[in-house]
Amino acid sequence: xxxxxxxxxxxxxxxxxxxxxxxxxxxxxxxxxxxxxxxxxxxxxxxxxxxxxxxxxxxxxxxxxxxxxxxxxxxxxxxxxxxxxxxxxxxxxxxxxxxxxxxxxxxxxxxxxxxxxxxxxxxxxxxxxxxxxxxxxxxxxxxxxxxxxxxxxxxxxxxxxxxxxxxxxxxxxxxxxxxxxxxxxxxxxxxxxxxxxxxxxxxxxxxxxxxxxxxxxxxxxxxxxxxxxxxxxxxxxxxxxxxxxxxxxxxxxxxxxxxxxxxxxxxxxxxxxxxxxxxxxxxxxxxx
Amino acid sequence: xxxxxxxxxxxxxxxxxxxxxxxxxxxxxxxxxxxxxxxxxxxxxxxxxxxxxxxxxxxxxxxxxxxxxxxxxxxxxxxxxxxxxxxxxxxxxxxxxxxxxxxxxxxxxxxxxxxxxxxxxxxxxxxxxxxxxxxxxxxxxxxxxxxxxxxxxxxxxxxxxxxxxxxxxxxxxxxxxxxxxxxxxxxxxxxxxxxxxxxxxxxxxxxxxxxxxxxxxxxxxxxxxxxxxxxxxxxxxxxxxxxxxxxxxxxxxxxxxxxxxxxxxxxxxxxxxxxxxxxxxxxxxxxx
Numbered sequence: 001x002x003x004x005x006x007x008x009x010x011x012x013x014x015x016x017x018x019x020x021x022x023x024x025x026x027x028x029x030x031x032x033x034x035x036x037x038x039x040x041x042x043x044x045x046x047x048x049x050x051x052x053x054x055x056x057x058x059x060x061x062x063x064x065x066x067x068x069x070x071x072x073x074x075x076x077x078x079x080x081x082x083x084x085x086x087x088x089x090x091x092x093x094x095x096x097x098x099x100x101x102x103x104x105x106x107x108x109x110x111x112x113x114x115x116x117x118x119x120x121x122x123x124x125x126x127x128x129x130x131x132x133x134x135x136x137x138x139x140x141x142x143x144x145x146x147x148x149x150x151x152x153x154x155x156x157x158x159x160x161x162x163x164x165x166x167x168x169x170x171x172x173x174x175x176x177x178x179x180x181x182x183x184x185x186x187x188x189x190x191x192x193x194x195x196x197x198x199x200x201x202x203x204x205x206x207x208x209x210x211x212x213x214x215x216x217x218x219x220x221x222x223x224x225x226x227x228x229x230x231x232x233x234x235x236x237x238x239x240x241x242x243x244x245x246x247x248x249x250x251x252x253x254x255x256x257x258x259x260x261x262x263x264x265x266x267x268x269x270x271x272x273x274x275x276x277x278x279x280x281x282x283x284x285x286x287x288x
Numbered sequence: 289x290x291x292x293x294x295x296x297x298x299x300x301x302x303x304x305x306x307x308x309x310x311x312x313x314x315x316x317x318x319x320x321x322x323x324x325x326x327x328x329x330x331x332x333x334x335x336x337x338x339x340x341x342x343x344x345x346x347x348x349x350x351x352x353x354x355x356x357x358x359x360x361x362x363x364x365x366x367x368x369x370x371x372x373x374x375x376x377x378x379x380x381x382x383x384x385x386x387x388x389x390x391x392x393x394x395x396x397x398x399x400x401x402x403x404x405x406x407x408x409x410x411x412x413x414x415x416x417x418x419x420x421x422x423x424x425x426x427x428x429x430x431x432x433x434x435x436x437x438x439x440x441x442x443x444x445x446x447x448x449x450x451x452x453x454x455x456x457x458x459x460x461x462x463x464x465x466x467x468x469x470x471x472x473x474x475x476x477x478x479x480x481x482x483x484x485x486x487x488x489x490x491x492x493x494x495x496x497x498x499x500x501x502x503x504x505x506x507x508x509x510x511x512x513x514x515x516x517x518x519x520x521x522x523x524x525x526x527x528x529x530x531x532x533x534x535x536x537x538x539x540x541x542x543x544x545x546x547x548x549x550x551x552x553x554x555x556x557x558x559x560x561x562x563x564x565x566x567x568x569x570x571x572x573x574x575x576x
Contacts, residue, residue, distance in 0.1 A: 231552070238540050238548070249537045252526050252550050260526070260550040262540050264519070280572060284565070 011062070012055035013191045015069075017077065022099035025080035025092060028196070029070035029100065033062025038129045040106045040286070041068045041097060043113030043120075045135075046155075046211070047204055049076040049196035052166075054272045055187050060279035065286065068105070070096055072116070075203060076196040082206035086112070086214045090119025097127060106286055108132040111243060111268065112207060115139075115214050121228045131232040132282055135240055135268045137215070137247025138222050138254065144215025147208065150241035163188065170269025172239050177265055180273040222254040232258040233285040235278065237266030259285065299350070300343035301479045303357075305365065310387035313368035313380060316484070317358035317388065321350025326417045328394045328574070329356045329385060331401030331408075333423075333556075334443075334499070335492055337364040337484035340454075342560045343475050348567035353574065356393070358384055360404070363491060364484040370494035374400070374502045378407025385415060394574055396420040399531060399556065400495060403427075403502050409516045419520040420570055423528055423556045425535025426542065427502055428509025434500055438529035451476065458557025460527050465553055468561040510542040520546040521573040523566065525554030547573065 010016070010032035017028050030050055031039070040061060044052055050069040058067050073092040074082035083089050093116055097105055106129050109117025114136025121128045137144055147155065151169075159165045163185060171181035232255050236248040245262055252260035261281055263270040271278040298304070298320035305316050318338055319327070328349060332340055338357040346355050361380040362370035371377050381404055385393055394417050397405025402424025409416045425432055435443065439457075447453045451473060459469035520543050524536040533550055540548035549569055551558040559566040 238546070245541070246537070249534070249550075252552075253533070255552075257552045258526070259552050260548065262537075262548040264540075264543075264545045264547050277572070277576070284568060288565070 012053070012058045017050070017194055017196070020096065020099045022095040023080075023092065025073045025095070026078065027070055027073070027096045027099070028077040029068060029096070031066060031068045031100075032058075033066040034064055035066045037065055038104050038106045039066040039068050039102055040108055040132075041070070041093075041102070043072070043093060043107065043109035043116045044069075044075075045111035045113055046207055047199050049199065051191060051196050052188070054184055054275055055190060056184075056275035057271055057279060060275060061282060064283060065106075068100065068102070071196065072096070074206070076199055082203050082210075084206050084209040084213070086115045086119050086210050089116045089210065090123050093120050094124045094127070097124075103127065104129050106130045106132065108134065108282075109136060110134045110271075111136055112211050115211065118228060121230055122224070125227075125229070128230050130286055131228070131230050132235070132285070133232060133248075133251065134235045134271055135237070135243055136234075136251075137243045138225060138251050139214055140218045140221025141215060141243070141247040141250060143244050144211075144247065145217060146212055146215070148241060148244070154242075166269065169242060170267060170272055172237070172265055172267045174265050177267065177273055184269070184272040222250065225251065225254040226256060229256050231285070231288075233282060234258055234260045235271060235281070236262055237268060237270030237273070238262045238264055239266060240268045240270070242268040300341070300346045305338070305482055305484070308384065308387045310383040311361075311368075311380065313361045313383070314366065315358055315361070315384045315387070316365040317356060317384070319354060319356045319388075320346075321354040322352055323354045325353055326392050326394045327354040327356050327390055328396055328420075329358070329381075329390070331360070331381060331395065331397035331404045332357075332363070333399035333401055334495055335487050337487065339479060339484050340476070342472055342563055343478060344563035345559055345567060348563060349570060352571060353394075356388065356390070359484065360384070362494070364487055370491050370498075372494050372497040372501070374403045374407050374498050377404045377498065378411050381408050382412045382415065385412075391415065392417050394418045394420065396422065396570075397424060398422040398559075399424055400499050403499065406516060409518055410512070413515075413517070416518050418574055419516070419518050420523070420573070421520060421536075421539065422523045422559055423525070423531055424539075425503070425531045426510050426513060426539050428506040429503060429531070429535040429538060431532050432499075432503025432535065433505060434503070435496065436529060436532070442530075454557065457530060458555060458560055460525070460553055460555045462553050465555065465561055472557070472560040510538060513539065513542040514544060517544050519573070519576075521570060522546055522548045523559060523569070524550055525556060525558030525561070526550045526552055527554060528556045528558070530556040
């Protein structure tokens with residue numbers, strides 16, 4: 001199903017939404033960038049769609065590799081239901097990747113998408129070359145049994161326009177971070193045509209059920225990480241209040257082959273505050 | 289006293305040892321690389337001399353900037369006594385940098401040299417543009433009140449040849465890390481002429497007194513870090529047993545403007561295990 005070299009003509013803004021079926025689910029996806037090596041498959045955060053990725057990041061990474069965005073089951077224009085376990089989301093993601101016909105991929109996951117990325121590596125280890133885990137944490141991590149108090153406050157408030165919520169989720173209150181946040185919002189709004197529909201009202205409750213199960217205290221919670229042997233790059237903002245950055249440190253300490261980068265004065269979306277630096281760090285990591 | 293553009297002809301292996309006087313101390317130093325911007329001043333680890341730096345790192349960084357190595361007071365061919373406080377070592381380092389005639393520098397510190405680098409930034413904030421803190425920690429950090437049990441064992445053993453101690457200080461027991469360690473030792477031994485004399489028997493006790501004072505538990509130990517406002521890059525190995533990597537995490541969380549990088553399967557000398565990657569990360573940080 002690979003469409004070959006003509007894909008390089010597309011960008012984040014122009015890549016058409018395509019569909020593929022697996023496990024009775026019709027998955028929406030987009031692919032663009034330089035075909036050839038292992039494509040980089042993106043797994044999105046809480047309530048996000050393909051349009052919630054930053055084109056500075058996706059197009060930046062697409063210069064040297066193929067980028068695959070998708071909506072997992074039950075999200076936006078993908079059919080099916082959102083599973084209430086991360087395990088289920090991982091199984092759906094694996095089915096999607098196979099259905100697109102990608103035998104070996106790099107996997108990037110952000111926030112809950114980082115949990116899913118870990119599940120993909122556990123369920124289909126031979127399919128995954130390298131992992132990039134952004135703003136995420138391990139099973140049973142610190143402050144992960146429920147949404148953090150800060151996350152409850154941020155996601156519980158209303159914003160006008162609504163997408164300004166991301167100024168509070170992804171950025172710190174500092175002037176520098178908020179300025180970067182405004183720039184992110186401009187980029188985020190750029191794709192004019194064929195945007196994904198917003199997620200329906202069943203998505204958030206199902207995702208919260210899944211992530212609180214994942215984050216619940218458990219016996220020897222980090223032992224499972226020994227099985228994720230792929231080279232892994234961990235990235236987070238040093239002041240993330242959605243998933244505390246200590247969880248990235250815990251991942252580094254327990255994964256067999258993980259590099260950690262924490263950025264200064266930045267929060268959950270540190271990769272959107274420093275998109276150029278993030279693209280450079282990820283490219284260096286993936287190309288080594 | 290800047291010697292200008294002809295310095296670029298020298299490398300780690302050929303740079304002559306020069307001397308400069310300040311505070312009644314005759315400091316030994318070497319400088320090489322590309323003159324022009326802020327030179328990068330290196331502060332060495334426990335019992336080390338200028339010859340304990342890895343030429344892959346110093347020459348790698350010297351491609352785009354001037355590198356300044358020196359022996360602080362009482363170390364090897366520098367006169368004077370090793371102070372029993374980090375504060376005193378910092379004051380000597382500041383005096384040295386001024387005496388060489390460098391108004392603005394970047395400062396790299398490794399291990400106890402990282403404590404000294406923090407003191408330089410606190411005592412002479414206007415002199416320091418950026419900081420690179422490698423394998424180090426804050427005042428009152430975790431496991432820093434004495435040498436760690438692992439450090440006591442490693443530094444208490446004997447090695448034949450003696451410089452094989454660095455295979456145990458700087459590298460993990462893994463095959464990959466030990467292989468990198470053997471490569472490091474080859475590079476470390478390359479400088480054939482004009483090596484520094486080994487430190488005398490007064491150095492280790494004075495340095496241990498200083499570092500245990502620095503590491504002793506104290507009230508609100510990390511408050512002082514708010515005063516270090518320079519952009520800072522923190523680097524450590526994820527399995528450092530000399531200064532536990534959680535101390536780099538604590539530095540990141542408490543410094544106003546710090547980026548953290550932890551490397552996989554690596555110990556105190558992670559920058560010598562991944563010299564090319566380290567040079568790339570440090571160059572990106574210093575050039576931004």
